[in-house]
Amino acid sequence: MSRTVPQQSRPAKSGAGYDKCWTPWHGVAPLLPYLPAGARIWECCAGAGWLAQWLREAGHEVIATDYATGHDALSWSPCPDDYDVIVTNVPFSLKYQFIARCYQLGKPWALLVPYSTPYAATAKRIRDAAGRPWEELRLNKRINFCMPDSGFQNNGAQMTTIWLCYGLLPAPIIDAEVPEPRPEHRLIKPPPARKPTRDDVVRWVAARGIGQLHVEQVADLVWEAVKLGIPTVEQLALF
Structure with a gap:
């Protein structure tokens, strides 16, 4: 695992201006019923x-990992x-x-992407090469993303x-209703991470x-390393 931010190796393409659109609650709410109860999730961006x-x-x-903090999901995974x-x-x-x-x-996955993505020839080639079908959770309205430069000042969503x-929905296509937004000022910052215990290490x-x-014996060695600088349970999982 890299502990430093990797060098930029992925040139920006069309649509790069939408690469940092934070997802409000109403954007993920339609997906939640289809996630297995208690599933451990890797949020890689x-x-x-x-x-x-x-x-x-x-x-x-x-x-939760991100390219900006040294974990490039295109080349690394937990x-x-x-x-x-x-x-x-x-x-x-x-x-x-x-x-x-x-x-x-090879894990089940859900990616929030532009509506046109599954119709693109490039996406279809990737799907066909994998030999596994995808599923589509189609949203009935646009998501009002929070943009890094303007927040929610522009209350019109940028795109559908x-x-x-893959491996989550009970049918190839499901239509879902996007609920009304809830006040985003609730989110100040993610909840504080818990420090690992020796039982976590074992x-x-x-x-x-x-x-x-x-x-x-191995747990003793890892525990000593944890005490020296691996502060959270999530980071322990990133070994």
């Missing part, structure tokens, strides 16, 4: 933490045993790369979006298939 907060409020454990589903609002200029990456990782999914070591005779 977390940005300011909005989407991760809504997922946590719905009862999910969330690993241990497969540490998460069940990928849910994110992708950078729109990189939507095709993220679709391909999620298919490659869709949740493109469970983490045991989950990696280390022989029972060696779990405690």
